[in-house]
Amino acid sequence: MKPISYEQAGPEVRAVFDDIKATRKVKDVNDFWKHLANEPRMLSHVWASVKDIMGPGHLDPLLKELIYIAVSITNNCEYCMASHGYAARMKGASEEQLNELYAVVGLANMTNRLANAYSVPVDDAFKREEAAP
Amino acid sequence: MKPISYEQAGPEVRAVFDDIKATRKVKDVNDFWKHLANEPRMLSHVWASVKDIMGPGHLDPLLKELIYIAVSITNNCEYCMASHGYAARMKGASEEQLNELYAVVGLANMTNRLANAYSVPVDDAFKREEAAP
Amino acid sequence: MKPISYEQAGPEVRAVFDDIKATRKVKDVNDFWKHLANEPRMLSHVWASVKDIMGPGHLDPLLKELIYIAVSITNNCEYCMASHGYAARMKGASEEQLNELYAVVGLANMTNRLANAYSVPVDDAFKREEAAP
Amino acid sequence: MKPISYEQAGPEVRAVFDDIKATRKVKDVNDFWKHLANEPRMLSHVWASVKDIMGPGHLDPLLKELIYIAVSITNNCEYCMASHGYAARMKGASEEQLNELYAVVGLANMTNRLANAYSVPVDDAFKREEAAP
Amino acid sequence: MKPISYEQAGPEVRAVFDDIKATRKVKDVNDFWKHLANEPRMLSHVWASVKDIMGPGHLDPLLKELIYIAVSITNNCEYCMASHGYAARMKGASEEQLNELYAVVGLANMTNRLANAYSVPVDDAFKREEAAP
Amino acid sequence: MKPISYEQAGPEVRAVFDDIKATRKVKDVNDFWKHLANEPRMLSHVWASVKDIMGPGHLDPLLKELIYIAVSITNNCEYCMASHGYAARMKGASEEQLNELYAVVGLANMTNRLANAYSVPVDDAFKREEAAP
Numbered sequence: 075m076k077p078i079s080y081e082q083a084g085p086e087v088r089a090v091f092d093d094i095k096a097t098r099k100v101k102d103v104n105d106f107w108k109h110l111a112n113e114p115r116m117l118s119h120v121w122a123s124v125k126d127i128m129g130p131g132h133l134d135p136l137l138k139e140l141i142y143i144a145v146s147i148t149n150n151c152e153y154c155m156a157s158h159g160y161a162a163r164m165k166g167a168s169e170e171q172l173n174e175l176y177a178v179v180g181l182a183n184m185t186n187r188l189a190n191a192y193s194v195p196v197d198d199a200f201k202r203e204e205a206a207p
Numbered sequence: 208m209k210p211i212s213y214e215q216a217g218p219e220v221r222a223v224f225d226d227i228k229a230t231r232k233v234k235d236v237n238d239f240w241k242h243l244a245n246e247p248r249m250l251s252h253v254w255a256s257v258k259d260i261m262g263p264g265h266l267d268p269l270l271k272e273l274i275y276i277a278v279s280i281t282n283n284c285e286y287c288m289a290s291h292g293y294a295a296r297m298k299g300a301s302e303e304q305l306n307e308l309y310a311v312v313g314l315a316n317m318t319n320r321l322a323n324a325y326s327v328p329v330d331d332a333f334k335r336e337e338a339a340p
Numbered sequence: 341m342k343p344i345s346y347e348q349a350g351p352e353v354r355a356v357f358d359d360i361k362a363t364r365k366v367k368d369v370n371d372f373w374k375h376l377a378n379e380p381r382m383l384s385h386v387w388a389s390v391k392d393i394m395g396p397g398h399l400d401p402l403l404k405e406l407i408y409i410a411v412s413i414t415n416n417c418e419y420c421m422a423s424h425g426y427a428a429r430m431k432g433a434s435e436e437q438l439n440e441l442y443a444v445v446g447l448a449n450m451t452n453r454l455a456n457a458y459s460v461p462v463d464d465a466f467k468r469e470e471a472a473p
Numbered sequence: 474m475k476p477i478s479y480e481q482a483g484p485e486v487r488a489v490f491d492d493i494k495a496t497r498k499v500k501d502v503n504d505f506w507k508h509l510a511n512e513p514r515m516l517s518h519v520w521a522s523v524k525d526i527m528g529p530g531h532l533d534p535l536l537k538e539l540i541y542i543a544v545s546i547t548n549n550c551e552y553c554m555a556s557h558g559y560a561a562r563m564k565g566a567s568e569e570q571l572n573e574l575y576a577v578v579g580l581a582n583m584t585n586r587l588a589n590a591y592s593v594p595v596d597d598a599f600k601r602e603e604a605a606p
Numbered sequence: 607m608k609p610i611s612y613e614q615a616g617p618e619v620r621a622v623f624d625d626i627k628a629t630r631k632v633k634d635v636n637d638f639w640k641h642l643a644n645e646p647r648m649l650s651h652v653w654a655s656v657k658d659i660m661g662p663g664h665l666d667p668l669l670k671e672l673i674y675i676a677v678s679i680t681n682n683c684e685y686c687m688a689s690h691g692y693a694a695r696m697k698g699a700s701e702e703q704l705n706e707l708y709a710v711v712g713l714a715n716m717t718n719r720l721a722n723a724y725s726v727p728v729d730d731a732f733k734r735e736e737a738a739p
Numbered sequence: 740m741k742p743i744s745y746e747q748a749g750p751e752v753r754a755v756f757d758d759i760k761a762t763r764k765v766k767d768v769n770d771f772w773k774h775l776a777n778e779p780r781m782l783s784h785v786w787a788s789v790k791d792i793m794g795p796g797h798l799d800p801l802l803k804e805l806i807y808i809a810v811s812i813t814n815n816c817e818y819c820m821a822s823h824g825y826a827a828r829m830k831g832a833s834e835e836q837l838n839e840l841y842a843v844v845g846l847a848n849m850t851n852r853l854a855n856a857y858s859v860p861v862d863d864a865f866k867r868e869e870a871a872p
Binding site for chain 4: 343393403404406411417443444445465
C-alpha cells in the first residue's frame with residue numbers, strides 16, 4: 075500500500091491531516107498517518123483516540139511517550155520505536171532517561187517470563203481491596 | 208516448583224531475602240522471590256538488577272512501575288500486572304492514572320500492528336541526528 | 341542457511357517441490373520452501389499440512405489467506421505478510437478488503453490488551469453451552 | 474478495577490452503553506465494556522471504532538469475527554477468544570469452520586517462526602507492483 | 607469445544623490415538639490430542655510432525671523438550687509448560703536443569719528487548735560465511 | 740543511541756569489556772555490549788547474569804545457546820538469532836542440529852496456539868507431585 079499525500083487525499087482525510095498538523099504544530103504529517111489514510115475510517119478513529127489520550131490528562135505527556143516506547147520495544151515495532159523515541163526527545167527526554175527506560179523494559183520482559191516459568195500464584199496482599207489506598 | 212520460605216532457605220538466599228525486606232521495609236518477600244529462590248544465582252542477579260534500576264535514578268520510581276505494568280499487560284503476565292499494580296498504588300498511582308495508562312497501552316498495541324501492516328518506512332526526520340536536542 | 345534450489349535438491353525435496361508447483365500451478369516454489377528444504381522432514385510436514393488445510397474446506401480459501409495475514413501482522417513476520425498478502429491479492433482480495441483487515445487486526449490487538457489490563461472475567465453468557473446454536 | 478454497571482454509570486458512559494445495546498439488540502452490555510467504563514474516553518473511542526469497523530463493510534461480519542479470534546488466539550487473550558467465539562457462533566460459524574480456523578492459526582504461528590529462523594528474504598515476485606491485480 | 611475420547615472417536619482419529627499410545631507407551635492420550643481430535647486432519651498432521659521431529663534425531667530428545675518449554679514460557683502457554691515440563695522430567699530432567707533453563711529463558715527475553723531498544727546492527731563477524739565451521 | 744567503543748568508555752564500562760574479552764577470549768566485545776554501555780549499570784548486571792548462567796552449570800553450554808536461539812526466533816529478534824547462532828556454531832552446533840532446532844521451535848509455536856484455541860485444561864497427571872521422579 076502506498077502512502078497518501080495531502081495533495082492526493084480526499085476531504086475526509088485532509089480534515090484529519092489538517093487537525094494533526096494544527097494540534098502538533100507541524101508542517102506535514104508523518105508517514106504513519108499517510109499510510110493509514112488508505113483506510114479513512116481507521117485514520118479518523120486512531121487520530122481521535124491518540125489526540126485525546128496522549129494529550130494533557132492524568133499522566134504527563136512525556137511519560138506517555140515513554141510508555142509507548144516500552145510497548146513498542148516489547149513488540150519489536152521499529153517504526154514505533156523511532157517515532158515515539160523522536161517524540162519523547164522533543165518533549166524533553168534525556169538520554170539518561172531513555173537508557174533507564176530500556177533497562178526497565180528489559181527487566182520486565184525477563185521477570186514476566188520468570189513469573190510464567192514458576193507459575194507464581196498472585197499474593198493475597200496484591201488482591202486485598204484494602205491494599206489499595 | 209515450590210516456593211522456598213525464609214525458614215527453608217540457605218544462607219545465600221536468606222541474604223537476598225534480608226536485603227529485599229530491608230530495602231522495601233516489608234516483613235516478608237512476595238511469592239515471586241520465594242519461587243525464584245529455587246535458582247539462587249538468578250535470585251541474586253535479578254534482585255541486584257531490580258534494586259539498582261527500579262530505585263532512584265533518572266526516572267521517577269512511580270513512572271518505572273507504570274512502565275513495568277505496560278510491558279506486563281502487553282505480555283499478558285497476570286502475576287506481574289498484580290504485583291506492579293500494587294506497587295504503583297503504594298507509590299501513589301491514582302485510579303485515573305492507571306486507567307489512562309491502560310488506554311495508552313491499548314493504543315500502542317494497536318498502532319504497532321498498523322505500522323507493521325502497512326510496512327511504514329521510518330521518516331527521515333526521526334533518523335536525523337540533529338533532530339535530537 | 342542457504343536456500344536450496346530444485347537443481348541442488350535430493351529426490352525427497354524435489355518430490356515436495358514438484359507437488360507444490362503442480363498444486364499451485366507455478367513454475368518455481370518461493371523462497372520459504374527453498375529455505376525449509378534444509379530440513380527435508382519439516383518441509384514435507386509443513387507442505388502436507390498447508391496443502392490440506394489451506395485448500396478447499398469449510399472456510400473460503402481467500403478468507404484463510406486473510407487469517408494468515410492477521411496472524412503474521414500480529415507476530416510482525418515481514419516475509420509472511422508479503423507472501424500471504426500476495427496470495428490474497430491473487431485470490432481476489434481488494435485493497436478495500438485488505439485495509440479493513442488491517443483495521444480489524446489493529447482493534448483486536450488493542451482490545452486484547454484492554455481485556456488483560458482490566459482482567460475482565462469471562463461473561464457467563466459466553467460459557468453457557470446453550471449459547472452456541 | 475471494578476466493572477461499572479448501567480446504574481452506577483454517569484451520562485457519558487450510559488450513552489455509550491445505550492448505543493451498544495441498541496446496535497447489538499442486547500439487554501445489557503458485556504463485562505468488557507463495564508470494565509472499560511472506568512476510562513470513559515477510551516470506552517467511547519473503542520466503541521466508536523468497533524461499531525464502525527466490525528459492522529457492514531468490505532468484509533463479511535462473520536469473517537471479521539474469525540479474524541478477531543485468530544489474533545486473540547495468537548496473543549492468548551482468554552476473554553477475547555470467549556467473547557468473539559460467542560459472537561462468531563451467533564453470526565453462524567459452524568464448529569467445522571472454527572476448527573479449520575484454529576488449524577490455520579496454528580500453521581501461521583509455525584511458519585511465521587520458520588520464516589524468522591531461516592531469515593527468508595522476501596521474493597521479488599511479492600514486491601513487484603504489477604503482481605497485484 | 608469438547609475433548610473427544612477414544613470411545614467417541616471415528617476410525618481416523620482412533621488410528622492416531624493408537625499410534626500415540628504405542629509410540630509413547632501410555633494407556634491414554636493426553637487432553638491436548640483429545641481436543642485436537644475435533645479437527646481430524648490437523649490431529650493427523652500435528653502428530654505426524656511431532657512424532658518425527660521430537661523423536662531420535664540430531665538433538666537429544668530431552669534437549670528438545672527443554673526447547674519446547676523455552677518457547678512455551680516465552681508465549682505463556684500454561685498447558686504446554688505443564689505437559690512438556692512433565693515430559694522433560696520423565697526423560698530425566700533434574701530440578702537444577704529446569705531452574706537453569708528458566709534462567710536462560712528469562713535472560714534471552716531481556717536481551718532480546720535490549721537489542722531491539724538499541725537497534726543493534728548485526729556484527730560483521732556474525733555474517734561472515736567463513737565464521738561458520 | 741551510538742555504540743561506545745573501548746576508547747570512549749569510562750573505567751566502569753572498560754572493566755566489564757575487559758572481563759568479557761578475557762572470559763570469551765576475544766579481541767573486542769560485540770556490538771550488543773557497546774550499545775548497552777550507554778547504561779553502565781545495566782551493562783554490568785546483564786554481563787554478570789549472562790557470564791554466570793551461560794557458563795558451565797547443569798546444562799551443556801551449547802544447549803543453552805540453542806535455548807537462546809529458540810527464544811529469539813519466537814520473539815523475532817534478528818540480532819539475537821545472529822549472535823547466538825554464531826555462538827552455537829562456535830560451540831559445535833552442526834547444521835543438522837540447527838535445522839532440527841528450527842523445526843522444534845516451529846512446532847512449539849503451533850501447538851502453543853492450538854492449546855490456547857481449544858483452552859485445553861491441564862491433565863491431572865501433569866499436576867501430580869508423584870509424577871515427577
